[in-house]
Amino acid sequence: MYLKFFGLREEPFGVTPDPRFLYMSRAHREAMASLHYGIEANRGFLGLIAQPGMGKTTILFHLLEKYRTSARTAFIFQTQCNSREFMRLLLSELGYEGDTQDFVKMHEEFNKRLLAEARAGRRFIVVIDEAQNLDASVLETVRLLSDFETTRAKLLHIILAGQPELADKLASPGLAQLRQRISLVNRLEPLPLPEVREYALHRLKIAGFEGQLPFTPEALAAIADFTEGIPRNVNNFCFNALSLACALGQRVVDMAVVDEVIADLDITKLQSVKPAPSVTPGIRAFRAAMEASPLPLRVSAASDSLTPSEAKAYMQQIADALKTWQESLNRAIHGADSSRPN
Numbered sequence: 001m002y003l004k005f006f007g008l009r010e011e012p013f014g015v016t017p018d019p020r021f022l023y024m025s026r027a028h029r030e031a032m033a034s035l036h037y038g039i040e041a042n043r044g045f046l047g048l049i050a051q052p053g054m055g056k057t058t059i060l061f062h063l064l065e066k067y068r069t070s071a072r073t074a075f076i077f078q079t080q081c082n083s084r085e086f087m088r089l090l091l092s093e094l095g096y097e098g099d100t101q102d103f104v105k106m107h108e109e110f111n112k113r114l115l116a117e118a119r120a121g122r123r124f125i126v127v128i129d130e131a132q133n134l135d136a137s138v139l140e141t142v143r144l145l146s147d148f149e150t151t152r153a154k155l156l157h158i159i160l161a162g163q164p165e166l167a168d169k170l171a172s173p174g175l176a177q178l179r180q181r182i183s184l185v186n187r188l189e190p191l192p193l194p195e196v197r198e199y200a201l202h203r204l205k206i207a208g209f210e211g212q213l214p215f216t217p218e219a220l221a222a223i224a225d226f227t228e229g230i231p232r233n234v235n236n237f238c239f240n241a242l243s244l245a246c247a248l249g250q251r252v253v254d255m256a257v258v259d260e261v262i263a264d265l266d267i268t269k270l271q272s273v274k275p276a277p278s279v280t281p282g283i284r285a286f287r288a289a290m291e292a293s294p295l296p297l298r299v300s301a302a303s304d305s306l307t308p309s310e311a312k313a314y315m316q317q318i319a320d321a322l323k324t325w326q327e328s329l330n331r332a333i334h335g336a337d338s339s340r341p342n
Contacts, residue, residue: 002246009208013235013242017058019065021206023199023231028059031186035063035159039125043183044146044154047170048161050188053232056161059188060127063159071123072113079133083141086134090126110145118155125157132162136174143178190229193221199231200238214242215253222258226265237261 003011014021024032031048038046050056057077064073074093081089087106091098094113100106117124128134128142145156160166160182170179191199197220201213215223215238223241227233240261241253250257 012203012207013239019062045182047185054188132166196224
C-alpha cells in the first residue's frame with residue numbers, strides 16, 4: 001500500500017460515498033444549496049440529475065446529515081421493483097416490520113407515520129437514488145405520495161436523484177403530472193482541470209497528506225483529460241497512479257507514470273471485437289475524391305443501364321480518384337520520412 005509511503009492516515013481515493021471527502025465544486029455547491037433551499041421552502045419534489053460517478057450519492061448523504069436531528073429520513077436505492085415492493089422498502093426504511101402485502105394498508109401505515117412526524121414538528125424527507133430505474137407505474141406511485149399535505153405545508157419532501165435517463169423518463173407525456181410537481185432540478189457537471197487539481201488535493205489533505213500535490217502539472221492535465229473530469233474516474237486513476245509511483249519509489253506522479261496507468265486502464269485492449277483502425281490521410285483523400293465525383297459510386301448499382309460512353313467516363317473517374325489517392329499517400333509517406341530524426 002502507498003499510504004505510509006506518502007504519509008497518509010487513510011485511503012484518499014476510496015470508492016465509497018464518504019461525506020467527509022465531499023469536494024464542493026461550483027456545481028456541487030449550487031446543487032447542495034438548491035436542495036437545502038427546496039426543503040426549507042417546502043417545495044415538495046426536488047430533482048438531482050448527473051451522469052454516473054459525479055458524486056450525487058455523496059451529496060445526498062451530506063444533505064441528510066444536515067437534517068439528522070431535525071427530520072425523519074428514508075433513503076431508497078433499490079429501485080428495480082414494482083409499486084408494492086417500493087412501498088415495502090419505504091416502510092422498512094422507516095422501521096416498519098409488518099409483512100402485509102395489502103397496498104391500501106401500506107399507504108395507511110405510511111400516512112400514519114407521516115402525520116406522527118408532522119405533529120412532532122419534524123420534516124419527512126425521502127431520497128430515491130438511481131431513480132432512472134423506476135418503472136413508470138412506480139413513478140406514478142411516488143407522485144401519489146405527494147398528496148400527503150395540509151393546506152399550509154407539504155408533509156413530505158421527495159428527492160428524485162438519477163442519471164440523465166431519469167430526465168428522459170420525466171419528459172415523457174405519461175409522466176406530465178409528476179414532472180409538474182418537481183419544483184427544482186439540479187445538475188452536476190464534470191470537473192474542469194483547475195477543479196480536478198483542487199479535488200485531488202482536497203481528498204489527500206483529508207487523508208492526512210502534507211505538502212505539495214504529488215502530481216506534476218502535465219500529469220494532472222492528462223488525468224483530467226483521460227477521466228473527463230468525473231470524480232469517480234479521478235479517484236480510480238489517482239489510486240492507480242500513486243500505487244505505481246510508490247512501487248517505483250517516486251514521490252511525484254509524472255507523465256511516465258500517467259502513461260503507464262492509461263495503458264493499464266485502456267479497456268479496448270480486452271475487447272473481443274477490436275475497434276476499426278484509424279483512417280489514413282491517403283484513404284481520406286480517396287474517399288473525398290469519390291464524394292466529389294460528379295458521377296458517384298452509387299451509380300455502379302445501376303451499371304447495367306449505362307451506355308458505353310457513360311461506362312467509359314465512369315471508369316475514367318475511378319482512375320482519376322485512384323491517382324489522387326496515390327499522390328496523397330506518397331505525400332504522407334514522404335512527409336513522415338522527413339520528420340524523422342537523422
